[in-house]
Amino acid sequence: MSRASEPAVATPDRKIALLIDADNVAHAKIGEMLAELSKYGTANIRRAYGNWASDSLKGWKDKLHDFAIRPIQQFSYSSGKNATDIALVIDAMELLYTQKLDAFCLASSDADFTPLVMQLRANGHEVYGFGERKTPSPFVNACTTFLYIESLEEEAPDVSRAPVEKPPAKAKPSATAKAASEKIADKSLAMDTKLVTVLRGAVEATMAEDGWAPMSAAGSAAKRQAPIDPRNYGAKNFPALFAATGLFDIVKSENGQSFVADKRNKDRAKTPGS
Template sequence: MENDEKPRGLNRRIALLIDADNVSHAKIAVMLAELSKYGTANIRRAYGDWAKPALKGWTDKLHDFAIRPIQQFSYSTGKNATDIALVIDAMELLYTQKPDAFCIASSDGDFTPLVMQLKANGHEVYGFGERKTPAPFVNACTTFLYLDSLEDPSQPASQSEAPEAPAAPKAKAKSKPSAGKATEKTLAQNTKLVTILRGAVEASAREDGWALMSAAGSAAKRQAPIDPRNYGVKNFTALFTGTGLFEILKGENGQSYVADKRNKDRAPRPGG
């Protein structure tokens, strides 16, 4: 789910399976919009005990977005039968409907084995969930997006898009560190992220030490389910730039290139 890459196979069929107990109904529109970059979610199912008051908000959303509700009663106290129903349906769909890809919307790490099995069968698995989602589930997905990273176009503009407030006095402005510097420091201190980004550049770099940004982004996503929006930026160009550890330039062909600043043998400029 990366903005630097062109979507591929928009006619692909995606099975969207939602754990309604662990996903807010308010995010359905943005999830479907995100999935539309990769294909059509022509199988849409949401699982839960619809008699529960907590799922009342889902009623209108199910009709609005043509999502099929799958009723699952809680047969035992403390046991989540919804998870089992979703897993059974996913495996049935794998061999009957045979969708091109799956999307599991949940913050429950118990779905990790399911994701791994679907991927082992050659299917991409997209994930949506909250920040509390366990790391094994996040890492198992082909791509995982935190729901708070998705902007709803139907909502009012965010504070960053609102008209600028009058400038503060210079004396006060100097006393505050810039947001850009704070972000750069935070990203640079994320050892796992930096290791993945450096590995991506190394894997896709040409002899002159420069890598196409699109190729580096793809290489990063092959290592882990990285989406720049989870780090507060819009695309891989901004993510590489935000760490302060890479040099980004545009080549003569107008395409963006990235190089590791540690590579002292790199050419002054990308040659392609």
């Protein structure tokens, strides 16, 4: 990650406008991008710009529906001119002066957006950027925080770890974790790439240095990324949903608070706070 300056401390109620240049950024990591963005607030406005009649954007269409991103149609009025960029810039300036936003996020590998970033920051807004490693340095350096898409961790589910492990000593398993340990986890949930991406991103966004995240915070972070209701997956709440995937460890502290950790994180502490 390249940082022009350190971002302010994130709070869940911070409002962020996510503007995507679909012509210049790959769709494969949109879930991971939203997970990363949830560390800084909630992407209330999600728009993707491009000529949606073009074959080159076919891969984006399912992602738009999955993550509630509004497609903004922009025809190419003349050869060699990028009307998409102009449409994005116009919308960004309109949002700047008509909406009460805390930050903007621009997803593009096009350095032509550098002046826009500078203008948004001059007006007191943080600007987070996503783009490929080919992104020119002026755009990267202009952003408050810029993350290369290639650096986003793959979120492919590891079904081989489906059974829930026995919780470590000094921590009591929650009721949902105990129930999950008595049967094989629901592999269909573990194979749901979108769900796993959101849940893992939520844990990463809210975990402490010990690798454990408060369950309540992780559930809230998941809802900031996508409109996920655990009941739609056969679980009564987020603790049950995390447990049902078989991809997370869940423990309850002595004061009754539940914590969740990604099983892939081998650097985490054995117990929360230890």
